[in-house]
Amino acid sequence: MVTAKSEIWVFGDYRNYFQNRVTLQLISRATDLARPLNATVCTTVFGCNTDEWVGEYIAHGAQKVYLVEDESLKNYSSDRYVTLMERLARQYRPEIILVGATSFGREFAPRVAKRLGTGLTADCVGLDVDDDGLLVQTAPAFGGNLLTKIVTPHKRPQMATVRPGVFREIPHNYEATGEIVRVPLPKDLPADRIRITGYEHRPPLTQKLEDAAVVVCGGRGMGGKAKFKNLFELARLLGGEVGATRPVVYAQWADEDTLVGQADRHIRPKVLFSFGISGAIQHTAGIIDAGFIIAVNKNPNAPMMKMADVAIVADANQVCLALIKELRKRLRG
Amino acid sequence: MVKMIVCMKQVPMASELPWDAKTGTLRRDLSDGMMNPACKNALEAALTIKQHCGGHITAVTMGPPMAEEILREAIAMGADRCLMLSDRAMAGADTNVTSFTLARAVEIFCADSDLILAGCHTTDSETAQVGPQLAEELGVPVVTYADELEVKGRSVRIRRVSDNFLETLEAELPCLVTVNTHAFKPRYVALSGLQDAFGETNILTVSASDLGLDPETIGIKGSPTKILDVYAPRAEKQNIVLKGAPKRIVENLFERFDTMIGGIIRKDIEREGRG
Numbered sequence: 001m002v003t004a005k006s007e008i009w010v011f012g013d014y015r016n017y018f019q020n021r022v023t024l025q026l027i028s029r030a031t032d033l034a035r036p037l038n039a040t041v042c043t044t045v046f047g048c049n050t051d052e053w054v055g056e057y058i059a060h061g062a063q064k065v066y067l068v069e070d071e072s073l074k075n076y077s078s079d080r081y082v083t084l085m086e087r088l089a090r091q092y093r094p095e096i097i098l099v100g101a102t103s104f105g106r107e108f109a110p111r112v113a114k115r116l117g118t119g120l121t122a123d124c125v126g127l128d129v130d131d132d133g134l135l136v137q138t139a140p141a142f143g144g145n146l147l148t149k150i151v152t153p154h155k156r157p158q159m160a161t162v163r164p165g166v167f168r169e170i171p172h173n174y175e176a177t178g179e180i181v182r183v184p185l186p187k188d189l190p191a192d193r194i195r196i197t198g199y200e201h202r203p204p205l206t207q208k209l210e211d212a213a214v215v216v217c218g219g220r221g222m223g224g225k226a227k228f229k230n231l232f233e234l235a236r237l238l239g240g241e242v243g244a245t246r247p248v249v250y251a252q253w254a255d256e257d258t259l260v261g262q263a264d265r266h267i268r269p270k271v272l273f274s275f276g277i278s279g280a281i282q283h284t285a286g287i288i289d290a291g292f293i294i295a296v297n298k299n300p301n302a303p304m305m306k307m308a309d310v311a312i313v314a315d316a317n318q319v320c321l322a323l324i325k326e327l328r329k330r331l332r333g
Numbered sequence: 334m335v336k337m338i339v340c341m342k343q344v345p346m347a348s349e350l351p352w353d354a355k356t357g358t359l360r361r362d363l364s365d366g367m368m369n370p371a372c373k374n375a376l377e378a379a380l381t382i383k384q385h386c387g388g389h390i391t392a393v394t395m396g397p398p399m400a401e402e403i404l405r406e407a408i409a410m411g412a413d414r415c416l417m418l419s420d421r422a423m424a425g426a427d428t429n430v431t432s433f434t435l436a437r438a439v440e441i442f443c444a445d446s447d448l449i450l451a452g453c454h455t456t457d458s459e460t461a462q463v464g465p466q467l468a469e470e471l472g473v474p475v476v477t478y479a480d481e482l483e484v485k486g487r488s489v490r491i492r493r494v495s496d497n498f499l500e501t502l503e504a505e506l507p508c509l510v511t512v513n514t515h516a517f518k519p520r521y522v523a524l525s526g527l528q529d530a531f532g533e534t535n536i537l538t539v540s541a542s543d544l545g546l547d548p549e550t551i552g553i554k555g556s557p558t559k560i561l562d563v564y565a566p567r568a569e570k571q572n573i574v575l576k577g578a579p580k581r582i583v584e585n586l587f588e589r590f591d592t593m594i595g596g597i598i599r600k601d602i603e604r605e606g607r608g
């Protein structure tokens with residue numbers, strides 16, 4: 001029997017809060033995992049003037065927030081945050097630490113895992129608890145063509161990163177209350193070894209694609225820039241968003257913020273229309289969580305066609321036009 | 334003169350993966366290997382720095398004996414010497430143990446290195462973890478996903494895009510940097526260069542005992558994570574195939590799925606008289 005209640009921690013990654021919901025999504029999943037483990041869901045927040053984020057995390061399900069606030073933490077710096085996380089984890093011994101696979105999280109989580117001498121599974125698409133109370137981490141390999149189930153049987157904490165969009169956040173509840181544990185900044189916290197000499201906000205890419213219930217994705221098989229535009233009309237009729245493969249973006253048929261793939265956006269629409277996409281792993285890794293997939297390709301053996309619920313063997317643009325026509329007819333009525 | 338190490342990995346050639354048609358799984362045993370693309374970019378970054386500042390480049394890999402191919406390719410591109418970590422006891426290592434093993438080799442064979450470079454991630458396991466973890470093992474600062482990289486005196490200047498922020502960063506050497514796949518397009522290697530490299534003997538092969546490592550602490554035995562299962566996802570897909578004229582296909586699609594699609598888009602796309 002454990003004496004103290006075990007804890008599941010979610011790293012509070014609040015940069016780009018309104019675009020980046022991954023912390024909230026992880027709090028939601030942690031809440032599911034906490035039930036069989038009878039654990040407390042906690043978030044860690046490091047920074048300066050963080051009241052807003054602390055409040056949001058509690059409203060979205062965090063039962064406890066470990067807060068380190070200091071003027072010197074206002075730079076979002078992995079060097080110092082790693083040391084803080086390491087020290088907190090050594091002191092409070094969480095059972096599980098979950099980190100969003102943002103650019104920051106990808107640099108931060110491996111370092112924390114290394115310092116704590118534990119395992120870390122990257123880009124999990126599934127997190128569950130088995131009968132022994134172990135965290136079963138499902139992660140893609142080979143661009144999502146294979147899935148692996150991974151556990152960390154002996155070392156603690158068990159650590160995983162998860163990309164934005166994999167789990168769904170719990171709707172906020174501003175009635176919710178949570179405990180705030182204020183931890184003073186350690187006096188001997190080492191200085192940053194990385195100096196930030198330039199820091200420029202880039203206009204955020206929209207989060208629309210990740211949140212869309214319907215995504216219409218197009219690849220080179222659409223046949224040209226003008227034909228590719230038809231996908232936007234189809235997406236409009238379906239109330240969805242347009243995604244693109246890397247070759248299409250390189251050819252400038254679509255903007256970079258439509259990119260869907262391994263190193264880009266991870267989407268999870270309920271219905272995915274895939275037009276003229278062969279299904280290179282760099283792309284399919286980003287759509288592994290799509291619900292119902294309708295793929296159109298001239299080549300019935302393309303990998304994309306093999307992973308579809310409905311594989312349409314035809315010219316992508318022709319089918320797109322036929323769909324637009326049929327939808328206009330039906331939606332009018 | 335900048336002393337550099339470039340960490341690299343041999344990965345299965347993604348475009349030519351042999352799939353088992355029945356099970357949908359990868360026949361990894363049949364696949365050809367290649368240098369992981371991002372590692373090649375990291376080597377290119379090292380070669381660029383060598384051109385500008387002078388330097389010495391050691392390419393390091395850990396893997397089965399066949400992985401030596403990528404070290405020969407590295408020599409053909411311009412690496413000065415290579416270190417090959419190969420031992421059955423190292424097989425099956427997770428990122429934690431991989432970085433541990435690499436660090437011990439770096440400490441013994443590449444002591445006082447200035448700059449350690451690696452690809453931002455590999456195309457097989459895609460964890461992007463070994464770079465940052467190796468930096469921790471070596472006790473040096475790390476910057477991941479660099480788009481631009483410049484060495485000036487004893488410091489390194491990096492530009493990268495991180496979560497919608499364009500960051501310019503500086504660190505003192507020694508430092509570890511992982512290089513983005515969009516940056517440092519690798520140079521072309523002529524066939525003759527590759528042929529010469531296969532006659533090259535400047536490759537040092539190292540075993541676990543050469544590193545003084547207990548086999549229990551490395552490879553699959555020493556790894557904190559354990560793989561329970563590897564499987565092909567989406568076996569449950571219906572994979573209905575529709576062919577013919579686009580108009581007919583679309584009618585057919587809506588006949589079968591109009592209620593489902595209409596429900597998701599919250600619009601009525603069913604034909605009148607139904608539903």
